[in-house]
Amino acid sequence: MKESMDQKLNHEFKPSLTDNVLLLKEILSNCDDIVFREFVFHEKINEIKGICIYTEGLVNTLEVNEILDLLIYRGKELLATVPSVNLDINLADKVKSEILSKHNIKLLTKVEFAIEGVLSGDSIFILDCTDKVFLASTRGWNERSIEDPATEQVVRGPRDGFNESLRTNTALVRRRIRDPLFKIEAMKVGKKSKTDINIAYLDGTVKEGLVEEVKKRLNHIEIDGIIDSGYIEELIMDAPYSPFTTVLSTERPDKVASSILEGRVAVFVDNSPFVLIVPTYFWQFLQASDDYYTKYMSGTFFRIVRYIAFVISLTLSSIYVMLVSFHQEMIPTALALTIASGREVVPFPVLIEALLMEFSFELMREAGLRMPKPVGQAVSIVGSLIIGQAAVQAGVVSPFMVIIVAVTGISSFAIPNYAGSFSIRLIRFPLLIASGTLGLLGFATMFSLLAIHALTIRSFGEPYLAPATPFVPSDQKDSLVRMPWWKMERQPQLAEGVEDRVGENQRPSPPRAGGTSANSSDQDNSSNN
Amino acid sequence: MYPKFLLLACIFSFMMTGCVGKVEIDDLALVMAVGLDKGENGAIKVTTQIVRPADARGQTGAPAGQTGDPIWSATAEGDTIFEAIRNLATFSSRRVFWAHNYAIVINEDLAREGIADIIDFFSRNQQLRMRTWVLVTPDSASEVVSTLTGLEVIPGEAVDKLFRYTTISAKSPSTQMLDLQSAYLSDTSQPVLARVQLIKRGVSNKKPGQAGAYEQVDLAGAGVFRKDKLVGILKPEEVRGLLPFIEHVESGVVVLSCPGDAEKKMSIEIKNQSFHVEPSIRDGTPAFATSLVVYGSVVEAGCPFTLSDKKDVKKIEKEMEEKLKEEIELVVKKAQEEYKSDFLELGKVFQNRYPSESREIGNWEDVFPSTLVEVNANVTINDSSILYKPTKSGG
């Protein structure tokens, strides 16, 4: 009877090389990218043969060759020192510690792990006469170099972005937090994909129970494969029916590092340049990394600009529709005449006009995104010409509507996080329809409904709208405004630790007549520490 | 269950209601000014100045363009204002919309009969705003409303701007619905309204010889009310005496004769005017002492005049004081003797200071004509604009 795959994987390795090879070849049948390379470990004494298995393309062939060289040439030396021909179980340990000490080797006994290792880019070396197998970490495939994060650009700040390799990504963060308390725990998710997932956090700063909660949710996932971190995001988020995103995804290592320092947990997923950060506050979607790297005044200013952009992109089109179709008395007279004269020839009600324009705007955005790059520009030119110019001249839409939609669109692009801007774009439509059908009543009610909905959401136990409501006075230093670093003495409320974030008397000042300068006082502080 | 139920409820309610009271802005007839005249047989005639947006604002690219007048004036009659307005709807293709109304023009004949229902109607209707200008006119209100002005595209807007900047001319008070209503409701004060007139002022560009070729709306004093009835008018030159009482006036121009030569004139611009009314009780009756403190600036002198000549300055100051005092006294006299109407808000000043006494003296209307009003003026001329030496021919 044929064994099932699971049973085969459950086997342990046997001392006989041929048995093992047979089993492995059976398991990896029809896998043309798996390479079996035979070698002789020691031909003179006992004809110890060996075999090396790896997946082509996933390994660093140089490293494999090096290990093979070591096994073949140093094997003789090793066995020469062994007096008896009695090859016992110790052989594997000896080889590992004496010959292959240069390399990262694990000894395995189970077939399952060996297969997994081979398929994830490690190589295994099997020697005759021993039931242990060497798993060498020889991963080395072609990966995208570290580039500018395409979705989150900054003017001032680091330019490196995550790529598709898990290790590279964790390394990028580790380079920013060189503390033993910075922990990276590994796990695997996905029955078929067996995707590597790393959970990173700062021990002692992260809130109690948070890491456990993240692990619990990750362990609960049962899925065949994880292709991108988006899968994980959707499977662990708190409010699955909500348009709001409760998990922040970012391409920027600096953002991940600073989040971890604030006591959040980052989830790295292999093959995805997007790292997930939990718990997330809504306002984080409106905060860009630039805010922290430029001077605090400009940081605050840009942040407020972005908050205004958020309000505009959420409400402007609804307010316009509401004003023009219900509350005409609210428009200043001169403006009312201008709007009315523009609408004179438009055949649609304002709501339909607005929906039409919003739709064509989304269409243009989507088309520009999907088209191959050289064609994409043509699309946007044609689109803007048709929508901006021709539609107005033909009297299909009013010029003022075009302005409204354009301003709304530009504002939504000012929101630094793509997922965030998308959820705001989504909740704009119910608001638009409500204010187009019920006027102010609809607008106020739908706005309150959305507000209540957002208030009920929690992201991994944290209120989604914190620190605005519930109001956390100490966190206001980094919410609407960005206070200078020397002012942000305490950790945010989210963080567990009692340590201060910034030392005392950090405000720099020019040297006074007495001769004490900012630098000297800093040194005093550090020496005290 | 709850979220789903609520979602359903929301969708249902939106579907059911559809578009409640929804009128697009281009389906509205935006009224820019309204005129009220006496109609036939005791009816009231309402004239509306309705804007035609496409012509008022030439829209680039829009097919409708400058093909006609920026406004369309229409008139309708009815026994009440509301009925008249409803009658407008019988021929207006768009819904008449009042919220952008700039001005309410009331014909003086109508105002003499009483404006109580006008005040009520325009303060009861939620579309109308309290910042609307209210004016009286001796001409037909419908003519005033349908007169195109030279500078502004929409005549209503022109009236609005006229009042925004009346402070320069000081020929009319600027009275809003808010002032009218609170004066009318008040126990003591009486309303006073701005007055306009159609006067041939415009000079035709095509035939420059004919000065005063077409009529323009002109500020022409103020209409004085007792209760809701118009009882008299103040001429434009009398209004300057009225303004300090009801508005915060800071500037104005006084024309005086030169100190040396009575034939020649000079103009003094009033700057930093401050006005104060001090109520008191003398022998059981209310009395008021008004004091006007004015700083003047010489803006035009028909004769050589310099501030360094202290004697001349004193003389001019004295003359100006007399003149200002006269103006105020004239208005007070008119209010007390001719119209017996306290549109100067003196009663309010007294009541605010002496609340219990004001109840004791009885009906303010009866007391007001006999109250004593003292007028003081203090003028200092301290500025000669940008000139230092007098302008006189050399040699």
Next chain:
Amino acid sequence: MKVQITNGMFMALLINMVYAKAIGLTQGSMAREVGNDIWISTIFSTFQGILMIYLLVLIIRRLPNHDVFQHSEILAGKIFGKMVCLLVFIFFLGAFGTIMATFVYHIKDFFLPDAPILLVVVVPFILGVYAIHYGIEVIARMALVGVFSILSLNLLILLGSLSELDIRELLPVFEFGVGRTIWASRHHNTDWAMAFMMAAIILPIVKQQEKWGRAGVAGIVYGGLFIVLWPILEVGVLSAEVTAQYIVSCMQMARSAEIGYFIHRYEMIMIAFFAISILTQVMMTFLCASISIQRLFSLKDYRPVIIPVCLVLTGYSYWFVFDHQRAIKIIETYWVALSMGIAIGLLLLLYILGFIFKKKVKANNKKHPSFR
């Protein structure tokens, strides 16, 4: 875990609970009685409010883990407890009528004159049911948003009306005598009564018992400050006569507000802020009424009774707001008597009962030692 709210949220709830009607309808009612002394009446009423909230905190502190219903049950038996539940429900039924009158007369009369009243009544119903399903914490957080919008609203009206403000108008103080001015403050006291009754129900779930008094008083003082701005502006800008003339006089002032020459006609922004505050008040009233019914039938949770209770309240409010004249008359006469009777009567009764049955209180405190 027991749901708890902070003292800050409690303050925010107090402010929201009193604000909307106080600036909307109350000023007109008071102006009809005392003319331009309405601002003094408002201040008087605020002082009375401070006294009452302090009394309330004293009462609830005796048995800090029990709300007003459980208090009365422990003190004077089950039947008395049920009666209190019914009375409180009636109170909130009446209160909801006045709140909806404020809401409907603002929204419908000034913004959507063609909308059917039913619609304007049903929409808050949907919102309220949705919100109180999530419990007090969400409403409390909404109240923080409400306080923010109240602040913005006050700022906007202040900017828009300051240029027209005539301080002289405020001047004849006590024109109708001190007694009458104090007596007129009863209209505003009904607004505070809503805040007390709410506090009597939710105070036990407020954290940090020792801060209750301070939070309560601070809430009333802030609320009073936010409100007293309105009568002062109304008298100074509109004059008392005009204020008395209108049903919703604050709207009349908002409509005449202008910042400079160009920025006017912005009352809709103000009303949008106002709506957030009053919708919070609607939610809280729904919640309090539901809790009183829950206690009346001794249910474990108030969620099953939400829809029936809210339907009753909404139905009543529909009848109530249908006739402007009747609504204002009820608000100015019967409602004053009812709300003052229930709120003050109940508090005094409980206070006195607490002295009579001191032993019961002690015994109960021993049985359930305060776990805070």
